[in-house]
Amino acid sequence: MHDASCNRLRTLLRRRRARAVFHWAERVGWIRHSDVDALRRWPDVFDIDDASVRLHASLADVNTRSAALCAVIGALYAEGRIPGWRDEIYAIRNDFDAAPLAFIERAASRFFGTMTYAVHLNGIVKYRDKAPQLWIARRSDTKATDPGMLDNIVAGGIGWGFELMPTLVKECWEEAGMSAEIARTAERGRTFHVVQSLPEGTQAEQVFVYDVSLPPDFAPRNQDGEVGAHRGCRALDRGGQAHRRCQSRHARLHAAPPVDRRGRARRHRRAVRAARREKRGLNIKNQTNEVRSCRPNIAFI
Numbered sequence: 001m002h003d004a005s006c007n008r009l010r011t012l013l014r015r016r017r018a019r020a021v022f023h024w025a026e027r028v029g030w031i032r033h034s035d036v037d038a039l040r041r042w043p044d045v046f047d048i049d050d051a052s053v054r055l056h057a058s059l060a061d062v063n064t065r066s067a068a069l070c071a072v073i074g075a076l077y078a079e080g081r082i083p084g085w086r087d088e089i090y091a092i093r094n095d096f097d098a099a100p101l102a103f104i105e106r107a108a109s110r111f112f113g114t115m116t117y118a119v120h121l122n123g124i125v126k127y128r129d130k131a132p133q134l135w136i137a138r139r140s141d142t143k144a145t146d147p148g149m150l151d152n153i154v155a156g157g158i159g160w161g162f163e164l165m166p167t168l169v170k171e172c173w174e175e176a177g178m179s180a181e182i183a184r185t186a187e188r189g190r191t192f193h194v195v196q197s198l199p200e201g202t203q204a205e206q207v208f209v210y211d212v213s214l215p216p217d218f219a220p221r222n223q224d225g226e227v228g229a230h231r232g233c234r235a236l237d238r239g240g241q242a243h244r245r246c247q248s249r250h251a252r253l254h255a256a257p258p259v260d261r262r263g264r265a266r267r268h269r270r271a272v273r274a275a276r277r278e279k280r281g282l283n284i285k286n287q288t289n290e291v292r293s294c295r296p297n298i299a300f301i
Contacts, residue, residue, distance in 0.1 A: 021053045021112055028092050028101060030113035030202045038081060042072055055102075065102035073108040082111050083200055084144025090116060091160045096206065103160060107144070113202035119168045121154035121186060122211045123176070124235065125218070134235045135220055137175065140228045145200070153220055153230065154178070164188075164208055175227050176220035178212075186212040 021029035031039075031053055039046045039053065045068045047054040059065040076082045084107050091100035092114045109116050123135040135153040139146055156171035158164070165184065172183035189209040196203050220230040 021055075021114075026094065026101075028094060028112075028114055029204070031111070032201065035081065035111065035201070038076065038079075039072070042068075045069070045072055062100060062102055066104070069102055069104050069108075073105050073111075076111065077105075077107070082108050086144070088157070089160045090114070090157070096158075100160065106157065106159070110198060110201035110203055113204055116203075116205045117158040117208070118205055119154075119156060119158060119164060119171060119208050119210065120152045121168065121172065121183075122189075122209070123153035123178075123214050123218075123220070124211060125214050125216055125232070127216070130234075132235045133232045135176075135214065135218075135230055135232050137220070137222075137227045138229045138231070140226050143226060145198075148228065151227075168210060174224040175222055176230070177223055178218075178220065182212065182214065182218075186210040 021027065021031055036048060036053060040048060043056075045056055045059070047056055055065060056068075059068055073082060077085055082105075086106040088106040089103050090106045090109050092102045092104060092112075093100050094115050096117050104112070104114070106116075125133040125135070127133070137151045137153050137155075139149050139151050141148045154168070154171050154175045156167060156175065158167045162170075168186060169180050169183045172178035173180070187210060189211055192207040192209060194203060194205040194207060220227075222230070
């Protein structure tokens with residue numbers, strides 16, 4: 001996360017009496033006050049004070065830290081404090097290319113507020129005689145996180161050991177039935193930084209956004225049961241404004257601005273800013289490149 005975003009988040013959470021999670025001097029997450037007491041039964045794993053939760057100094061390497069956290073996470077899951085077990089390994093690291101400090105089950109990343117990474121894809125169909133179309137997805141009602149909410153046509157977390165493009169290719173097939181040949185033509189866009197409080201904890205995530213041009217006859221077909229439906233929506237109306245009836249705020253913020261006509265990029269940026277000011281009650285994933293308010297948390301170090 002950029003230094004400015006880190007500083008804003010740190011100030012915000014401290015004002016709300018939050019505690020950070022540290023490994024030595026490096027902050028690696030945030031834990032809610034209401035969850036801290038559940039960790040006190042493991043004094044050999046956590047050093048807890050009024051301001052922070054620290055991994056015990058005796059956990060000197062990746063393997064011992066991972067084993068200790070694995071036992072804790074298993075117990076918390078059995079008690080219902082960590083929902084939606086995924087059987088996927090995530091690394092605790094503050095930068096995508098950094099060496100891992102420990103490995104944890106994906107479902108525990110929000111409990112501890114550790115940084116995660118994901119790829120998202122804008123699937124765009126361009127026409128000569130009308131506005132481009134943006135394919136969006138509605139997440140399956142059985143998803144552990146954000147069930148039934150709107151999303152990009154392809155979106156997925158990056159597990160340990162996977163790089164960006166291989167993850168994108170894999171997710172394109174699983175979520176939209178998109179061939180590897182089309183997926184590999186996707187172009188890298190911006191990186192969004194998401195920080196928000198959720199029922200299961202704190203989501204701190206870097207989202208690597210890609211754009212792909214799809215043929216007019218392409219129809220997404222989900223393969224893994226994680227998408228309930230797909231829908232194509234016009235990216236812009238005649239006035240150049242974002243089409244709001246079916247397009248999620250998440251998709252709008254990640255969409256590449258059309259630049260085929262003079263002034264449309266500027267109008268698109270205005271539409272994006274307007275979308276950010278929409279009411280928070282919409283049934284969509286609330287993800288932006290801005291730091292959002294969080295409930296009281298405790299730093300995990």
